[in-house]
Amino acid sequence: MMMMLSRVSRPAHNTLRRLSVLAALVLAGAAPALSQSPFSSAITVNERAITYYELEQRARLLEVIEPLGNPREKAREQLIDDRLKLQAAREYGIEVTAEQIEAGTEEFAGRADMKGDEFIAALAEEGVAPETFRDFVISGQSWRGVVRARFGGRVEITEEDIDRALSTTSGGLQVRLAEVIIPITPQTEQQVMQVAAEIQKLTSYAAFSDAARQYSAAPTRDQGGRVDWVPITNLPSQLRPILTSMKPGEVTDPVPLSGAVALFQMRGITEGPVSTPRYSAIEYAEYYLPGGRSPETLARARTLRDSIDTCNDLYGVAKDQPPEALYREARKPSEIPNDVATELGRLDKHEVSTNLTRNQGQTLVFLMLCERTPALDQDVEREEVAEALRGQRINSFAESYLDRLRAEAVIVEK
Structure with missing residues (x-):
């Protein structure tokens, strides 16, 4: 075990004092209401308007799905990028189909372990119009088409690239x-x-x-x-x-x-000296406890953790509850949401984490690792590494292209 320092330095002590002051702050006040008409132009990007309503709606969407940073500033940046992405899509003759919109919706909703219609309904309860999320999906799908058309044939992954990538993690x-x-x-x-x-x-x-x-x-x-x-x-x-x-x-x-x-x-x-094992699938269970991180719910989670031994035991715990109270699935490591993957990475088989919440902190996630399945097929592993490298390079090209579009754009803020 690494030895801890016996005293905190004065700069660190001052930092911790500032932290204590910050921790005592109360809830932030609401943003001031807009005085402009919600459907008037707030920004133009190459003469295409972004309205105040769009800014407010995108900010609300980001508050729900990405609760970090300044949602209004992120909304501004995203909507400007969206106009540039859609402009590029028009130049490449790319039109998003209804099937692609549905697939994009289901893909995004799946990150929250929901169906598309459930996710849209949940957003509506938070004040996000269905059209706002639809526009969000269309922009993403359009940009995928642009990136595929512009860069898809330019990326070549060699066997040496795969070997180098494997050697850094094997x-x-x-x-x-x-x-x-x-x-x-x-x-x-x-x-x-x-x-x-x-x-x-x-x-x-x-x-x-x-x-x-x-x-x-x-x-x-x-x-x-x-x-x-x-x-x-x-x-x-x-x-x-x-x-x-x-x-x-x-x-x-x-x-x-x-x-x-x-x-x-x-x-x-x-x-x-021993290679770290790789896994083709990780099976885990999430049991949802209402009450968030309240003392009562955390105490209930501790009692539950002490009373069960395996993931199978959770079926008995949830047998008289709605089906959505318990979620269990085996997924490829790359398909597991980042927050869940971070917690699972620290767990051994049948160990539990209670660090995560859902429903804006109102539901505690009782997360249990059920099983890790070792990857046995080396060829499959190499294919996955090649696909990951290809995605990284295409993303790098795409970011550079978007940077160029921003630099060349005429952006006017009212």
Whole structure:
């Protein structure tokens, strides 16, 4: 176990004092109402208008599906990009079909473990018009078509590329982290992100552990946020390159989870002589407990954890409840939502996490790892790596192309 520092330095102490002040802040006030007509033009992009109504609706959508950052600023940036993407689609003669819209809707809803119509109804309850989400999907599908048409034939992945990618992750690479996981809601987002920004500045182990004890909702808070050694391949693929580039003491940017934001501090990295296993599928169960992170619900989750041994036991727990109270499925690692994958990466078979919430913090997720299925077919593994590399390169080309469209665009804000 890594030795902890006995004292917190004065800069870290001052940072923690600022954190304490931030933690005491109350809910942020509502944004002022717009004085303009909601359907008047707020921005034009190459003479195509974005209305105040569109800005308000996109901001509301982002508050629901991406509760981090400034939703109004993100809405502005996204809608400007949308106009540029749709313009490019028209130039390439790309039109999105009803089938593509439906597929895009189902794909997005699946990330929330919902059907498309259920997801749209849930958005409507949060004040998001169906047309707003439909426009969001059309933009995404149009851009996919543009990227496919412009760059699909330009990307070639060689056997050497695949070998190089496999060599970076096939060893027994393990990381040791400390974590702070802070619950977040639309009402507390501003305060939570201020706290997270202060925690990200910490460099000492002791200061980060003190922050974990004060702010983290994870069970690891009692040990200063410390997490045991974890194989790097157990963690979401998006986190791996970030973690492997970090030095001990460095802290990640805030990582969005469902109903929370996480920060990870690097405590150590090592490579053993044995290859880390790869998995073709991970089976897990989510049992939903109403009440969010209330003391009563957390106590119920602890009691449940102590009373069951396997995922199968959850069927007995949920037998008299609606079917949607329990979700169980085996998925490819790449298909598992990032927040769930992050939690599963730290669990052994039949272990439990209660760090996640749903329904804007009103529902606690009792997450249990059921099984990891080792990947046996090396050819399949190489195909998956090749596909991932192809996607990364195409995305890089697409981002560069969008940057060029932004630079050339005439954008006028009213």
